[in-house]
Amino acid sequence: MDALIPPSCLLCGAPGSVVCRPCWRALPWLEGCCQLCALPLASGDCCPQCLKQPPPFRASLCLWQYQFPIDRLIRGFKFQQQRAAATLLGRQLGLAFSQSLAQRPLGDWPQALVAVPSHWRRRLLLGQQHSYILARQLARQSGLPLLPALAKIKPSHSQRGLSRRQRQRNLAGSLALRRPVAGAGIVLVDDVMTTTSTARAASQVLLDGGAAWVEVACLARTPELHDQSRQG
């Protein structure tokens, strides 16, 4: 594995590590954010949209704001298949996830991790199973099982010009439940959460299948509100 890790910082080129210490510290760590959808917030812990219409998932764990230079690392992970970036970011999310579990009573632990089917977004036809790679990392670090509960059964049509309700139906209709989830607390794993429509649709499919609750774990969150035309 070490042979695959480049000997210099992916961001500044300094020798010695995949991301050097100064670059790591300077990453856009997500601090104040909505407890439900992880939208970056200057104050408070719930964004106006979630107050008005809470998402079907009950919380989100997210590490970074999706902006420079974390976008470069994630793009590298997704599109150039940079294993070193994937491993680094996945490990950090796995660490944060395991720490968050350790602070919860056992009765409130999830029963399984589920990766968002990765070819939801057409651009990912070019990429690898990024959400699955992340979910596998979280499973390894937390000891929770990774359940292949969601399958993509048809391509989601373009979301452009559709109302929120139509978008939701469009996305949810492209997914099928492949494993029983009745009664289970589920953590849905994705790389970047943009509008939350993907996470909402996937959560709804799991809840319709009887899941007790759904939470989201992702690497980064864009600073967008929920209901815009971009998919994700």
Ligand SMILES: [Zn+2]
């Ligand atoms: Zn650096």
Ligand SMILES: [Zn+2]
């Ligand atoms: Zn929110």
